[in-house]
Amino acid sequence: MRLPCTAVTAASGLSSIATANYHPPVRDVRIRDEAIRLGQFLKLSGMADSGSDAKRLLEEGQVLVNGAPEIRRGRQLHPGDEVSVSGDTAKVGST
Numbered sequence: 001m002r003l004p005c006t007a008v009t010a011a012s013g014l015s016s017i018a019t020a021n022y023h024p025p026v027r028d029v030r031i032r033d034e035a036i037r038l039g040q041f042l043k044l045s046g047m048a049d050s051g052s053d054a055k056r057l058l059e060e061g062q063v064l065v066n067g068a069p070e071i072r073r074g075r076q077l078h079p080g081d082e083v084s085v086s087g088d089t090a091k092v093g094s095t
Helices: 005-012 016-020 038-044 051-059
Strands: 027-031 063-065 082-085 088-094
Touching: 027 038, 038 051, 038 063, 038 082
Parallel strands: 027 088
Antiparallel strands: 063 082, 082 088
16 A cells, blocks of 8 residues: 555654655566566556556556656566656566
């Protein structure tokens, strides 16, 4: 469950200035193959609960790949690519 920024601020005791510059850590999500489709990665990383949830996130423009908006569920991701949804960021890693 993601907490709203104000809850994080209250829980951690950080000032609003500190939270403005806060960037959550990037999680490393390992894949077995050389590439993975974006929709699959969203599910694997836990950013989407299902394929339909991944589709909705993409249609609403909530998904960034390497900092740029992405709407294609079938986009191929490779190790080193970063995917962000609502401030949650995961990096494609290899095994």
